[in-house]
Amino acid sequence: MPSGTPIPAHDPGSFDPVPYDAASSAPGGGLLDAIEYRFRLLRAGPKPMSVDGRQLGHGLPRRLIPLPELSAILMHPSCDFATRDRVWRLLVTQARTGGETWTVGAVGVALPGLRNAAARLARAVTGDVQAALVTEFVAALCTVRLDEPRVVSRLIDAASSAARAALRANEPAASGEVNFAPGSALPPPPYGHPDLVLARAVAAGVITAGEADLIGTTYLEDVSVAEYADRTGVSRWTVYKRRKAAEGRLVHAINAGSLSDADAEVIAEATLTTAIEAPPRRRP
Secondary structure: OOOOOOOOOOOHHHOOOHHHOHHHOOOOOOHHHHHHHHHHHOOOOOOOOEEEHHHHOOOOOOOEEEHHHHHHHHHOOOOOHHHHHHHHHHHHHHHHHOOHHHHHHHHHHOHHHHHHHHHHHHHHOOOOHHHHHHHHHHHHHOOOOOOOOOHHHHHHHHHHHHHHHHHHHOOOOOOOOOOOOOOOOOOOOOOOOHHHHHHHHHHOOOOOHHHHHHHHHHHHOOOOHHHHHHHHOOOHHHHHHHHHHHHHHHHHHHHOOOOOHHHHHHHHHHHOOOOOOOOOOOOO
């Protein structure tokens, strides 16, 4: 059984569930509802996506078990932690090596836990909680250790923590003071004109014009990720990942000194990125 964090042949983090986006599936309206609807379809057809209970052992049915049925089995009170860990080690390994469909399968089997985590997050932070949580869960599939117990619990805990940090970083600050401390958020202007700074970042090759539009629209114009996705005809997942990647390059450019200190505050303001350790400017 694999342990540690092997280098996957397939990167689950590259998964982009366009057909699983809530905007493209009617049944419940939310991203998790749309994923569940599509996940249930994996049981349809002559060859449903399954695991072999005979190989897994631990009292599981000695036959091919479709993933939706497997999810129900794992949630039953009679299913012990050793069985859950055995199954989740297989699911994580398959997500790392078996292609995008297995990433979908792992997310689907984890839906009960993801729903509970999303409900808790929604009471603590604002923003697109479900998209952030699923994104971080898929990222955690690449890094979770398989030689330790409670695999799925650690996956969901890691996803919840990362999603909470990302969403809190995007919340407007109650204070009017600039603060680059991790976990805080930045206030609105008048610290500069974010549109002009984003334009400079495009000119410097840090981000593309499309990424500047994405950041400016979803942060500065109070347009949600879901609305932006609808406008541009792509999934919420895609929008969220593109924005996160662009923000990361902006932070790296600031920390590397590729952008002047004069630009650092307003770029951080534009992206509401707070993990920047840029020194404060001296005021005359």
